[in-house]
Amino acid sequence: MSAMLEIRDLKVDLMTQRGIVYALQGVNLALAKGELPGLAGGSGCGQALTAKAIMRLLPRDRSRFSGSIRFEGTELLDAKEKYINKLRGDRISMIFQDPMVSLNPLMTIGDQIGEIYRIHNHVSKAEARKRAAEMLELVGIPPADKRMKQYPFELSGGLQQRVMIAIACACKPELLIADEPTTALDVTIQAQILDLLKTLRKELNMSILLITHNFGIVAEVCDRVSVMYAGRVIETADTRDIFRNAKHPYSRALIASIPRAGGESEYLPTIPGAPPRLFERINGCAYAPRCPYACDVCRSSVPETNAVSENHTAACPVMMNDMAGNI
Amino acid sequence: MQEYLLTAEHLTKHYRVGGNKRNPKLLHALDDVSIAVRPGEIYGIVGESGCGKSTLGRCLLRLTDLTDGKIVFDGKDISKLDRRGLKPLRRDMQLIFQNPYSSFDPKYRLGVSLREVGRAAHMSDDEINEKLNTLMDTIALPRDMLTRSPSELSGGQLQRLAIARALLPGPKFIVADEPVSALDVSVQAQILNLLVDLRKQLNMTMLFISHEMTVVEHLCDRVAVMYLGQIVENAPTKTLFANLLHPYTRALMSAIPKADPDDHSERILLSGEIPSAIDIPKGCRFAGRCSHATERCLNEVPTMKEVEPDHFVSCFLY
Numbered sequence: 001m002s003a004m005l006e007i008r009d010l011k012v013d014l015m016t017q018r019g020i021v022y023a024l025q026g027v028n029l030a031l032a033k034g035e036l037p038g039l040a041g042g043s044g045c046g047q048a049l050t051a052k053a054i055m056r057l058l059p060r061d062r063s064r065f066s067g068s069i070r071f072e073g074t075e076l077l078d079a080k081e082k083y084i085n086k087l088r089g090d091r092i093s094m095i096f097q098d099p100m101v102s103l104n105p106l107m108t109i110g111d112q113i114g115e116i117y118r119i120h121n122h123v124s125k126a127e128a129r130k131r132a133a134e135m136l137e138l139v140g141i142p143p144a145d146k147r148m149k150q151y152p153f154e155l156s157g158g159l160q161q162r163v164m165i166a167i168a169c170a171c172k173p174e175l176l177i178a179d180e181p182t183t184a185l186d187v188t189i190q191a192q193i194l195d196l197l198k199t200l201r202k203e204l205n206m207s208i209l210l211i212t213h214n215f216g217i218v219a220e221v222c223d224r225v226s227v228m229y230a231g232r233v234i235e236t237a238d239t240r241d242i243f244r245n246a247k248h249p250y251s252r253a254l255i256a257s258i259p260r261a262g263g264e265s266e267y268l269p270t271i272p273g274a275p276p277r278l279f280e281r282i283n284g285c286a287y288a289p290r291c292p293y294a295c296d297v298c299r300s301s302v303p304e305t306n307a308v309s310e311n312h313t314a315a316c317p318v319m320m321n322d323m324a325g326n327i
Numbered sequence: 328m329q330e331y332l333l334t335a336e337h338l339t340k341h342y343r344v345g346g347n348k349r350n351p352k353l354l355h356a357l358d359d360v361s362i363a364v365r366p367g368e369i370y371g372i373v374g375e376s377g378c379g380k381s382t383l384g385r386c387l388l389r390l391t392d393l394t395d396g397k398i399v400f401d402g403k404d405i406s407k408l409d410r411r412g413l414k415p416l417r418r419d420m421q422l423i424f425q426n427p428y429s430s431f432d433p434k435y436r437l438g439v440s441l442r443e444v445g446r447a448a449h450m451s452d453d454e455i456n457e458k459l460n461t462l463m464d465t466i467a468l469p470r471d472m473l474t475r476s477p478s479e480l481s482g483g484q485l486q487r488l489a490i491a492r493a494l495l496p497g498p499k500f501i502v503a504d505e506p507v508s509a510l511d512v513s514v515q516a517q518i519l520n521l522l523v524d525l526r527k528q529l530n531m532t533m534l535f536i537s538h539e540m541t542v543v544e545h546l547c548d549r550v551a552v553m554y555l556g557q558i559v560e561n562a563p564t565k566t567l568f569a570n571l572l573h574p575y576t577r578a579l580m581s582a583i584p585k586a587d588p589d590d591h592s593e594r595i596l597l598s599g600e601i602p603s604a605i606d607i608p609k610g611c612r613f614a615g616r617c618s619h620a621t622e623r624c625l626n627e628v629p630t631m632k633e634v635e636p637d638h639f640v641s642c643f644l645y
Contacts, residue, residue, distance in 0.1 A: 042511040043482075156600055157376075186375040186538065188597045191582040195596065213511060216584030240588045257516035258586045259545040266523055268516035268545070274481050 003030040003070075004207060005054070005175060010067035012053055022278045023049050025231040025286075026067070028305065031207055033174070036198075038222035038239075039211045042254070044275060045228040047211045051177045053077075055094050056084045071175070090120045093168035097180040099160035103152040109136070109163050110148030116170040135166040138203075139196060158189035165196065172204045179211045194221050215255055219243060224311065227251045230276055230286035233305075237312040247314040250287045285316070293318045329402060332532050333387065333500060334363040338396035340382055344605060354604050356382040358556045360396075364500070367530040369522070371547030371564070373537055373579070377601055379556040380536045384502040387534065388420050389413055401499060418448040421493035425505035427485035431477040438473030441492045448496035455495070462491040465528065466521060483514035487521065494529070502534045507542060519546055540580050544568050552576045555612040556604060561631070562638035572640040575613045611643070619644055 012024040024046050031037055039047045052058050054069055056076060069076045071092065076084065096102045104112055113135050114128035123131070133144040139162045141147050152160055161181060168176055178197065182190035198221060201208055210222060218225045219239060226236040227248065235248040246252045256269040273290040276282060285303045288294040297303075297317045305315040338360045346352035357379045364370045372380045385391050387398060389405055398406040405416060424430045431440050438459075445455035463470050466487040477485060486506060493501050503522075507515040519542065525531050537543050543550055544564060551561040552573065560573040571577045581595040597616050602608055608615055614624040621643070629641045 042513060158600055186601075187540075187582040188375065188578060189600065190584075191594060191596055194584070214584060215512075216586040219586050219588045219590070220584040243586070243588050254513060255586065257513045259516070259519065259539075259541045260586065267520050270516045270520060271513045274483070 002032065004033045004072060005029075005031040005209075006068075006070045007050070007054070008068045008070075010050070010053060010069060011065070012049060012058065013064040014058075015062045015064075019279055022281050023231055024053070025278070025281060026302075027228075027231070027233055029226055029233060029236075031175070031209060034201070034205055034207055036201055036208045036210060036221060036223050038218040038225035039209060039228065040213060040215065040218055040225055040254075041228035042213065042275060046231040047228050048179050049231075050228070051094060051179050051209070051211055054177065055088060055092065057094075086120075089116055089168075089173075090171045091173050092175045092177070093171075093173040094177040094179065095161070095164045095168045095181050097183050099157060099164045099184070100152065102164055103160060105152055107151075108148060109150050109152065109155070112163070113166050113170055116167055120171050131170070132166075135170055136163075138200070139163070139166040139169070141166075156189075157185055158192060161185060161193055162196065165193075165200070169200055169204060169206075173206055176200075176206055176208045177211070178208055180213070181210075182217070183212075183214075190217075197221070215243075215258055227254070230282065231278055232286065232315065234287070234316070235312075235314040237308070237314075241309075241312050245312075247308050247312070247319040248287075248316045249291050249293055249318075251314075330365065331363045331399075332366045332368075332401060334361075334399045335387060336361045336397045338383070338386055338398070339394045340379075340386055340391065341394045352605060355556045355607050356604060357386065358607075360553075360556070360558055362551055362558070362561070364532060364534065366499075366532050367526070368548045369526060369531075369533045369535050369546055371535045371537060371543035371550040372553060373540055373543045373550060374553035375538060375579075375601055377555075377604065378553040379604075380538075380553050381504055383553070384422070384504050384534055384536050388422060388502055389416075390422075418496040419499045421496065421498040421501045423486075423489050423493050423501060423503040423506045426509050427482050427489050428477065428509075430489050431485060433477050436474055436476055437480070437488055440477075441473065441488065441495060444492050445495050450496065458495055458497075459491075462494055465494075465525070466491050481514075482510050483517055486510060486514075486518055490518075490521065490525070494525070494531075500532050500534070502536070504536045505538065506535075508538065515542075522546060540583055552579070555601060555607070557612060557641070558631075559613065559642070560638075560640045566635070566638050570635070570638070572634055572638070572645060573613075573642050574617050574619050574644070578616075611641075 007027055007029040010024055010027040014021045014023050027050055041047055065077050110129060110132050113132035117123050117128040117131050133148060136144040136147055141159055141162050182193050185193060197208060212218060222239050224238045225242050226233045229250050235251045242251060243255060246255060253271045259268060271290055276286055284300055285298040288298040295318060303315040303317050305313050307313050338357050340357040341353040341355055343351045344354045360383060372383060374380050386393055393406055396406060397404060431437065441459060442455050468484060468487055507518050510518060535547055547564050549563050550567050551558045554575050560576045571580055578595045578597045599616050602615060610626045611624040611629050614620040623643055629643050631639045631641045632645055634640050634645045
């Protein structure tokens with residue numbers, strides 16, 4: 001299985017008013033055609049930033065990059081802007097958490113979807129309208145002819161997110177990056193949107209990189225998952241393995257802290273402390289100050305990512321030790 | 328001790344959203360909602376956006392006027408009180424909001440924000456300081472946090488302070504409106520644990536509003552499920568989750584993505600969305616999305632029925 005998207009040792013530094021933030025400190029991620037992996041972790045751990053880096057949406061004058069992002073063999077980090085513009089919305093698309101702020105409030109739904117065909121496929125207005133109507137049917141918002149003329153504010157959050165998906169999938173992209181697509185929605189609507197994403201993945205044969213903080217969503221839709229902490233991917237595994245056999249203490253702690261239906265204990269396990277502020281490069285494991293198993297090795301050098309089994313890697317020196325593995 | 332700290336009967340709240348005086352267009356935020364909260368109880372209200380759960384919280388605190396209904400708090404009818412009459416009650420009833428970042432004045436140091444609440448409750452400075460000292464221990468934050476600005480703290484720390492602020496005047500009743508929804512799951516767990524502690528230490532009475540069934544199940548003693556301005560099911564937490572009765576409650580529960588890759592239980596996928604609260608459907612409000620709906624559901628309004636001891640549901644199936 002060759003990788004469609006391959007990210008190697010991606011580092012992103014952001015210049016902010018308060019100083020340089022070393023936001024990504026070496027991200028490794030690979031994604032094959034047709035896959036639906038999850039990218040999970042707490043807030044501020046770099047999932048959304050990784051997505052923006054792939055889409056080249058970060059301001060070039062206020063950020064520094066190193067490492068590599070290859071999409072179908074082409075390096076994206078130093079590709080020409082013109083090339084990226086062609087790629088974006090055509091072969092790689094993205095949807096965001098809050099559809100209301102992502103849609104243009106002054107354009108009708110039909111025009112917003114049609115615009116994609118006008119830009120990427122250079123079709124006539126009539127053709128764009130026809131294709132937009134087809135797209136609306138595909139994402140399940142009939143009757144298309146009525147919806148085409150509506151503005152975003154006339155639709156509920158769930159329908160707005162469907163419109164976002166229609167725009168993102170208009171050109172049948174090879175890769176869709178979904179950044180917390182259901183976080184702003186109610187659970188019953190969330191279930192509908194997740195179903196839609198699963199259907200579209202099959203129908204359009206696309207890969208979806210699903211960014212979420214919700215391990216329930218990971219369990220339900222993702223094939224495998226990468227967990228991020230402090231700007232690094234600390235564990236990657238098949239979905240089953242992350243729930244049954246997580247190796248990194250952070251992955252374990254995250255999963256343990258979810259309130260479950262029928263949970264018996266009164267208290268939930270928590271993680272002491274807070275994620276580090278990334279104003280400096282961290283030498284050592286960023287999780288060590290909060291980790292109950294941390295030892296000297298963890299504090300002195302950045303842990304290497306090692307294979308646990310065929311599809312399972314983790315960056316924790318202690319986990320190789322079987323004793324810790326049984327805790 | 329009286330059996331209930333707070334009872335609300337037939338609460339109704341309509342907002343006029345158009346039309347004229349004679350023929351107003353009304354948004355039915357709450358329709359005939361009754362609840363009774365025991366002292367020391369955490370009472371959960373669960374439902375989707377727009378079902379009226381926040382309106383219910385605000386009505387109980389009398390932050391808005393009622394269209395109809397009666398609220399008895401601590402043995403006193405508060406439903407008709409005016410601003411002045413409510414003032415002495417404010418000490419006894421406090422509110423915690425969803426977003427900790429927007430619940431503090433960004434230009435005030437946190438201590439200023441907290442002390443303000445104490446002064447509004449006519450506490451002396453000594454009293455406030457003494458109370459703050461114990462509260463900072465309770466929420467497990469160092470005291471010097473009070474000299475910082477909100478922007479220097481994390482969401483979890485701010486939410487702890489929001490809880491401390493609500494506790495400062497020593498309230499008898501707290502409404503917590505989605506207090507953990509804006510937080511990461513590991514931080515959410517910390518706040519939930521804190522609430523469990525508070526209940527034990529202070530015997531706190533709380534209305535806990537949430538859209539997450541699992542959180543409510545974890546924390547609350549009693550749960551009411553709301554749909555489109557009404558309570559559809561109401562029971563002690565254990566009874567309710569052991570035997571979900573209303574089709575909406577079942578759908579809500581089944582829509583939650585289970586954090587377990589081996590859970591292949593069949594999902595009930597609801598079609599459509601919550602109807603508009605302006606054009607209320609005739610009959611059962613859930614009938615349009617319900618797979619069990621019959622002719623009767625579309626025409627007749629179901630009433631609350633006690634299906635098993637202390638388990639109430641409003642559905643014709645039972």
